[in-house]
Each structure stands twice: as structure tokens, then as C-alpha cells.
Amino acid sequence: MVLLTLMAAVVIGIVRVRNLFSVVVLGGIYSFLMATVMLVLDAVDVAMTEAAVGAGVSTVLMLSVLYLTKTEEHVPQHTPIVPLFVAIVTGAVLVYGTIDKPAFGIADTPMHNHVGARYLEQSIPETGVPNVVTSVLASYRGFDTLGETTVIFTAGIGVLLLMKRRSRKVDRSSDEEQG
């Protein structure tokens, strides 16, 4: 609970700070806090992934982009009343929706009695893997993982195309300078 409050505080910082370098560092702190919260929520595999990918790779990517661009954000010209209004209304509707949700941490909710319970019971007899997250990821939902790989592949191709075009353009301009 303390961690969740800390996370909210960090997010307020991210919204208010204008120096993008600080924003990225705060984003790293936020990701590590999120990984700790996931550890508390018994999601150990997800916590490891978030610490490595969310706090590590994302921060490095953001910092390299900041190196290539600018690190200071401009002051917005128009006051953000409409986005604030939209955000507050959305938040109020969502909070109203949570009132009927089951309380935190109880075991007899619908989500614990259907497919999740079946995975937990049948994982050892059917796959022999004690870590249920691994068996679901690689065996029961293997096609999901294949689709995920496709998405990453597509994103990688996209990044490569964007960057390749850039280097060719740089080459051309240097050719023109030489010619």
C-alpha cells in the first residue's frame, strides 16, 4: 500500500517536471516500484521482466532518444482545462465502477475458480512443469507467444526501416556536400 502511494507520488512528479531527463529517470524509478509491487502481488516472473525490460531497456531507449533530440519541454501555450476535465470525468466513472468489484486478496472471486484453477491443478500432470506461468506461456498459450514474437519482429522491422532511411538521407546530404 505504501508502495502504491509512492508510485502515485512519482507519477505526479512525472506529470509536473519539464526537464525530460528527470522525467526519464523518474520513469525508471516508477518501473522499479512497479516491479516491487508485482513481487508483493506474487507475480514473480512479471516482476523480473518489468525490472529488466521496463526499468532497464525502456530507460536506455528513452535516454538514447533524448541524446538525439532535446531535453527540455516547452511551456504549453493553452491551459489544459479540457484534458483535465476529460481525465477527471473518466477517473470518476472508473472509481464508480470499482465499488462493485470484489475486495482485494480474497480467494472466492470468479477469476480464481475457472481457467486459472484448472491450470494450477493440471499443470504438473499435463506438462510436468512446476512453474505454472512457464507452462501456460509456453504450452497452453503457445500461440499467444508466437503472436507476441510476430509483433516484436514487426516492430523491429519498423524501427530498422525508419533508421535506415535516416542514415541514407544523411549519406545523400554528405554526397551533395562533397559534389
Place this chain on the structure above:
Amino acid sequence: MNLVQEILAHYNHWITIFLMVAGLYVVVARGNMVKKLVGLSIFQTSVYLLYLSPGKILGGTPPIIGEGYSGYANPLPHVLILTAIVVGVATLSLGLALVVRINEAYGTIEEDEIFETEEQFQPGEDE
């Protein structure tokens, strides 16, 4: 007493909603592209929290089967969120590559300056 219990029972949902709304606000209100992407990833992580927090059972353990343990957390949201984290980084890197390209084409990553540049070039192209 009852009110305190009620607040504790839904605190995770409310923080999730706060993070989601903050991410939405950053995406809509801020003109800087990098800031927009940070807001987008905050929105995304709030969804991770939304999925993971109902899967927790108080007094339970992580979903690794072992003798002497009962009451495991639900493994299915963990799997879905593992996929979501990796896909999120892939889309984030694509967005950042686009930001780098925009910075090269326009010399800025601020939305309003990009619009100004567009308007300066628009009449010449029409005529």
C-alpha cells in the same frame, strides 16, 4: 472501521485508476512527443496493475507448485502481462524511432512547432 476496510479493499483499484488517468492526461495535454510516450507507458503499466492485483490471494504464494503450499496466485494474468510488457517495449521503441525521425524532419519534437512548420509550407504546396 467499516469505512477504513472499504478503502483498503479498493485501494489498489483507485491507485490503478489514478495512474491510468494521469497517463491519459499526459498523452492529451502535453505537446512534447517524448513526454507523450512516457504518459503512454504509464497508462500501460496501470493496466498491468489492473490485471495483476485481482489475481493475488492474501496469504497465497507465487504460482510455482510445491509441496506444503496451497493458495496460489492466478497464473493466467501473469502470462498475459508478460506478453504485454514485451509488446509494450516493442511499440515504445517504434514510437521513439518515429520521434527521432520527426526531430530530423522538423528540427523539433514539440507538437505546436510542428504544426507551425506545416502551416508555413502548406500555402506554397497548394498554389
